[in-house]
Amino acid sequence: MTGEVVTSTPATHRGLRFALVAVGLVVALAITCAASITNGQYQLSPTGLVGVLLRGIGIDTAWAPDVAADYGVIYSIRLPRIVLGLLVGAALAVSGVLMQAIFGNPLADAGVVGVSSGAALGAAASITLGLAAFGMWTTPVFAFLGGLAAVLAVYFISRSGGRTEVVTLLLTGIAINAIAGAGMAFLTFLGTTSTREQIVFWQLGSLNGALWSHAALVAPLVAVGVLVALLVARRLDLFALGERTARHLGLDVEALRIVVIVTVAVLVCAAVSFAGIIGFAGLVVPHLMRMIIGPAHLPLVIASALGGALLISLADLFARTAVPLADLPIGMITALVGGPFFLWLLVRTRRRSGGWA
Numbered sequence: 001m002t003g004e005v006v007t008s009t010p011a012t013h014r015g016l017r018f019a020l021v022a023v024g025l026v027v028a029l030a031i032t033c034a035a036s037i038t039n040g041q042y043q044l045s046p047t048g049l050v051g052v053l054l055r056g057i058g059i060d061t062a063w064a065p066d067v068a069a070d071y072g073v074i075y076s077i078r079l080p081r082i083v084l085g086l087l088v089g090a091a092l093a094v095s096g097v098l099m100q101a102i103f104g105n106p107l108a109d110a111g112v113v114g115v116s117s118g119a120a121l122g123a124a125a126s127i128t129l130g131l132a133a134f135g136m137w138t139t140p141v142f143a144f145l146g147g148l149a150a151v152l153a154v155y156f157i158s159r160s161g162g163r164t165e166v167v168t169l170l171l172t173g174i175a176i177n178a179i180a181g182a183g184m185a186f187l188t189f190l191g192t193t194s195t196r197e198q199i200v201f202w203q204l205g206s207l208n209g210a211l212w213s214h215a216a217l218v219a220p221l222v223a224v225g226v227l228v229a230l231l232v233a234r235r236l237d238l239f240a241l242g243e244r245t246a247r248h249l250g251l252d253v254e255a256l257r258i259v260v261i262v263t264v265a266v267l268v269c270a271a272v273s274f275a276g277i278i279g280f281a282g283l284v285v286p287h288l289m290r291m292i293i294g295p296a297h298l299p300l301v302i303a304s305a306l307g308g309a310l311l312i313s314l315a316d317l318f319a320r321t322a323v324p325l326a327d328l329p330i331g332m333i334t335a336l337v338g339g340p341f342f343l344w345l346l347v348r349t350r351r352r353s354g355g356w357a
Contacts, residue, residue, distance in 0.1 A: 014293060014296065018303065021292055025306035025307055029310050033086075035317060036078065036313060037074055037078050037082065039320070040321060041320075041324075041325060044070055052071045080210045080212045080215055081207045081210040083215045084207055085210075085275075086312070087222045087271070088207070088218070088271040088278065089311055089312030089313065090306075090308050091270055091271040092268065092278060092312070093282060093286060093305055094308065095109075095271075096281070096285060096304065096308075097297065097300055098236075099260075099264055100287070102236075103166055103170070106287045106345070107345065108283075110264050111177070111279070111282075113169065113176075113264070113265075114147075114151060114177050115147045115264065115269065116272065117150060118147040118151065118176070118180050119143040119146050119147035119272045119273070120203055120272075120277060121146045121180040122145055122147065124187040124199045126141075126143075127191070127199055128190055128195050128199070129187075130195075140273035140274050144270065147265060147273075148265050151262075154173050155169070155258065157172050158171075162254065184199075202276045203277050204276060204329030205277050205278040205279075205334075206327065206329050208327050214274045218270045218271070229263060229301045230298065230302075232259060233296075233297035234298065235251055235256050236297040237296060237297055239253065276331065278334055279335050280338020280341070281338070284334075284338045284341050285304050285307040285308045288307065
């Protein structure tokens with residue numbers, strides 16, 4: 001009697017692990033969103049939440065007397081904030097995946113190419129100079145343009161002979177970050193007490209005041225950025241083998257690099273325009289997902305998008321509920337989580353490599 005022995009392969013294990021992680025993230029995200037809807041300065045009961053959901057699909061809710069007030073709180077205040085948080089978290093995490101891939105370094109994030117500092121400079125300029133060209137959209141627009149200009153400056157300054165080197169990109173990014181930091185310091189010095197407070201608060205990051213119009217503007221930019229990341233994921237796997245090997249396999253390295261950098265710029269600029277600077281999300285989430293599911297970029301992009309959305313949702317829930325009658329900055333919370341993780345990551349890298357180099 002003969003039979004075949006079925007053996008599982010590493011690819012099968014990775015696929016199963018990815019499926020479990022994705023399902024776990026979706027479930028955790030659903031629970032977090034439900035908690036965010038019902039918790040805050042205005043508490044909603046589970047019955048009230050059910051009543052609001054039923055009203056949303058047109059079912060009579062006369063049995064729930066407070067459903068009108070609950071409906072206004074949920075659909076006008078909390079849901080826009082939750083949706084914007086999901087978009088911001090996904091954008092920052094996916095941008096981190098792309099940056100770590102293109103630099104070949106798990107310690108890289110979007111700040112390396114000046115996105116955050118450029119966006120902060122643009123926002124500070126609009127606040128200090130009292131610009132109102134786009135009405136209530138002026139600061140987000142200037143933040144978006146500032147971040148995009150910084151990234152493009154880094155790329156074109158570091159480009160030479162039709163090529164760019166990772167080291168040159170990194171050094172140019174450091175220079176642009178320094179210039180943008182100096183510019184923002186000068187604008188802060190010129191400003192009044194009120195404008196300084198606005199600049200500082202914007203830099204700390206927050207989803208307070210989120211509107212459906214904000215989410216509607218950010219959503220297509222994030223969707224396009226995530227879609228591009230999914231489309232180039234296989235090429236990033238080749239790029240991970242080394243530039244020379246990737247070129248021998250037919251990969252246009254320079255085209256991939258500029259596509260990735262522009263995509264990172266769009267994702268991060270869209271995120272920070274309405275949420276301000278939220279650090280470490282693009283560093284912590286991709287690396288954590290890579291440790292769990294492996295380095296393949298297609299599942300990594302998906303898992304990181306879900307993980308980033310979950311991280312920002314949890315941070316925002318904590319920001320709204322930790323201190324009564326206060327709204328803590330999200331950037332501060334993510335830094336408290338990301339800082340220790342970053343230190344642990346550095347120590348872990350040193351121990352594995354036997355040194356810092």
